[in-house]
Amino acid sequence: xxxxxxxxxxxxxxxxxxxxxxxxxxxxxxxxxxxxxxxxxxxxxxxxxxxxxxxxxxxxxxxxxxxxxxxxxxxxxxxxxxxxxxxxxxxxxxxxxxxxxxxxxxxxxxxxxxxxxxxxxxxxxxxxxxxxxxxxxxxxxxxxxxxxxxxxxxxxxxxxxxxxxxxxxxxxxxxxxxxxxxxxxxxxxxxxxxxxxxxxxxxxxxxxxxxxxxxxxxxxxxxxxxxxxxxxxxxxxxxxxxxxxxxxx
Numbered sequence: 001x002x003x004x005x006x007x008x009x010x011x012x013x014x015x016x017x018x019x020x021x022x023x024x025x026x027x028x029x030x031x032x033x034x035x036x037x038x039x040x041x042x043x044x045x046x047x048x049x050x051x052x053x054x055x056x057x058x059x060x061x062x063x064x065x066x067x068x069x070x071x072x073x074x075x076x077x078x079x080x081x082x083x084x085x086x087x088x089x090x091x092x093x094x095x096x097x098x099x100x101x102x103x104x105x106x107x108x109x110x111x112x113x114x115x116x117x118x119x120x121x122x123x124x125x126x127x128x129x130x131x132x133x134x135x136x137x138x139x140x141x142x143x144x145x146x147x148x149x150x151x152x153x154x155x156x157x158x159x160x161x162x163x164x165x166x167x168x169x170x171x172x173x174x175x176x177x178x179x180x181x182x183x184x185x186x187x188x189x190x191x192x193x194x195x196x197x198x199x200x201x202x203x204x205x206x207x208x209x210x211x212x213x214x215x216x217x218x219x220x221x222x223x224x225x226x227x228x229x230x231x232x233x234x235x236x237x238x239x240x241x242x243x244x245x246x247x248x249x
Contacts (some may be wrong), residue, residue, distance in 0.1 A: 015064045020124050027107060061129065065129070070144055071108065072162065076155045077154040080112065083147050088108065089105050094227065118158070122166050134167070135212075138159065138162070142159060160173060174189055175190050175191070187242040190209075199249060202249075206236070
């Protein structure tokens with residue numbers, strides 16, 4: 001229990017307060033037997049006293065945000081698919097290691113039983129998390145939705161709604177979505193341009209997107225999040241190479 005409490009209090013900044021903090025407190029008190037919320041309450045008080053750690057996003061903030069938003073997407077189609085749950089666990093093991101991932105997944109199972117307001121949660125994230133990190137969240141959510149090899153319309157709608165609440169514009173949303181689907185003009189969608197774009201426009205779009213999705217943008221979240229950032233960056237590079245090959249550039 002001590003190790004779980006230590007994990008829960010480590011690396012958290014803005015998520016100790018607001019609606020996310022309320023969800024964590026309710027979930028922990030509801031699913032951990034004989035758990036005393038005293039330490040968590042003290043952490044929240046320290047959070048408020050210190051001004052929310054200056055509002056900076058900690059690694060744990062991203063972790064908790066992922067868990068809550070993932071629960072919304074997985075439940076969107078009215079059923080819980082084990083493959084989607086396994087995907088979340090696998091991603092967390094890959095990012096954080098088995099011990100930390102087990103703690104996170106224990107909390108996740110409690111969050112899955114909790115009613116969550118997507119709007120309230122997303123507004124808190126939006127106010128405290130940089131744009132590049134919010135793009136990373138959307139990328140992860142598409143991975144969850146596709147984990148069972150079938151993306152329900154309700155799941156897509158949930159991700160689109162979350163993206164809107166997070167102030168992710170439609171071009172960025174469609175670009176990330178295209179990274180997970182094979183379709184006509186997919187490479188152009190990834191680069192957020194049309195098929196009739198000039199060669200100069202293609203090059204300019206690539207430079208812009210490469211800058212937007214460069215892994216350095218999320219470096220502050222820790223090395224564990226660089227894998228996802230690199231995957232997005234590689235998708236941008238692959239889209240550019242595909243267009244160059246097709247056009248003989």
